[in-house]
Amino acid sequence: MKKIILIYGASLATLVFLLKYLEYQFFVRDLSLEFYLSVVALLFTGLGIWAGLRLTRNKVVMVRVATEFKSNETELERLGISKREREVLELMAKGFSNQEIADRLFVSLNTIKTHSSNLFLKLEVSRRTQAIQKAKELCLIP
Amino acid sequence: MKKIILIYGASLATLVFLLKYLEYQFFVRDLSLEFYLSVVALLFTGLGIWAGLRLTRNKVVMVRVATEFKSNETELERLGISKREREVLELMAKGFSNQEIADRLFVSLNTIKTHSSNLFLKLEVSRRTQAIQKAKELCLIP
DNA sequence: TTTACTTTCACCCAAAAGTATGATTTGATG
């Protein structure tokens, strides 16, 4: 920051000196005010852009990339997991109880139990926490 | 891009017009060349910075953050979660049952139940699946 | 020492989860 300010000061000083020099040394009096202004405007626009980039160059923006989830169809098929079972799995992973899942899918609690039991068999696990883990590893769910 | 160029043109024209207007209307002839240049330099530096930022604003650099897990001590302390509770939480997240956790930590099943109950209270959840989720969100566990 | 916190454990009860088996319906496929 200090460096940038110094550079700016130096630039301005040099420029003014240069113009004065030209003016007095070579009697270049026919250069209009507009010309001077244009030159200065251009130069300092360039400097401004440079400074702007300089100031923000190292700003690495931390973005939680949505990692646009690509469901692993292959694995789902290989394990023989049906659409409905996958739905149940997803709600399970969101922390819902079997009853809540049943309510959301408009089916009975027993149905969800059946689905989850089948899921555990196919995933070769015995608890829902393990099922969630394994499913995430295999990219079956986000 | 076109818009930016237009804005630049308009700015320069307006400025020149303004200066001319001042100069001729109020005979403010004692304003030095240096003053004009300074004003112009400042203005166009600002414009330059603005343009520079404008041009690079949407450039989001994609960085695969190594996510080398940094346990969130602050949050652990804020929630009042003890060392032992965190251990239980971690094993829970690995899919172990309370009994398995008890065996691993060489304590009784009841102890684990107490720990997990306290955990649920502190994490404001009611099921272990939710606890795992929340703990991962808060970076309490990997 | 008193206080507060952690860790440990017990008991009881209720709710949730998981297992096993069997049955019905439906849609797709050969």
Add this chain to the structure above:
DNA sequence: CATCAAATCATACTTTTGGGTGAAAGTAAA
């Protein structure tokens, strides 16, 4: 049409989990 897989539900039973209460032992701080 017969068959098969998927989806649904039930009943019964066991295990796991969660909630509430209480309490003992150890540690660290006030």
